[in-house]
Amino acid sequence: MTGFVDIHNHMMFGVDDGASSEEMTCEMLEIAYKDGIRGICLTPHFYNPMIKKREEITFSVEKFERIKAFAAQRYPDMRFWCGNELFFHNDCLEKLDSGKCFTLGNSRYVLVEFFPDEEKQTICSGLQKLLKSGYVPVLAHIERYRCFYRKFDCIKLLSDDGVKIQINASSVLGDFGVSCKHFTQKLLRCGLADFIATDSHNKEERAPLLSECFEYVEKKYGLKYAEALFRDNALKILRRNGHNNGKE
Secondary structure, three states: OOOEEEEEEEOOOHHHOOOOHHHHHHHHHHHHHHEEEEEEOOOOEOOOOOOOOOOOOOOOOHHHHHHHHHHHOOOOOOOEEEEOEOOOOOOOOHHHHHOOOHHHHHHEEEEEEEOOOOOHHHHHHHHHHHOOOOOOEEOOOOHHHHHHOOOOOHHHHHHHOOEEEEEHHHHHHHOOOOHHHHHHHHHHHHHOOOOOOOOEEEOOOOOOOOOHHHHHHHHOHHHHHHHHHHHHHHHHHHHHHHHOOOOO
């Protein structure tokens, strides 16, 4: 499979603070395809107290099928997977075990987030609970958690324990300030990042774009690492369960 794979986005319409309509989802898919994205794991929020939920169920299989059907007509080589961005809470293991919350592509990998100002001990404890329950946590946009700034030894320990690290492409490019950019650059230099994703929410300021960041990472850190971050690592966990609109 060529092209990028996006494991964190909010392109599914009408379920969270992402795409507000089916039309916007279609426009976001067009942007993603033109930018070189060929695989998308749709990850609407699951239980996020920071946003107002629009539906009780935050992943709609019916909408997933409509998105696939639209893409099949226009982008036959684009692949799709089911997922969620899980906000860690007391009942989240039950939600995962029951299948109410989707893992990434029906794997054991879970995209998980916390409050941006959460304490390091609380985040680490939550990640360990997921690990001990047989899941592989993918910590979403680690650059948002202030408790990890300048705590690279702690991040290394999490990585050694099996936690995977995801950073947003826009953060690498400096869209969220110099400190955030420097933090993500050090993560990349130290080899502590596993995935770079869009975390896209709309077609404007938070659009599904990866190519500019890929070129930046390739130039600074090499093609092999860039391909791993933007495609290969994702395919290792998603390939067996993908919904393909065409041939690889």
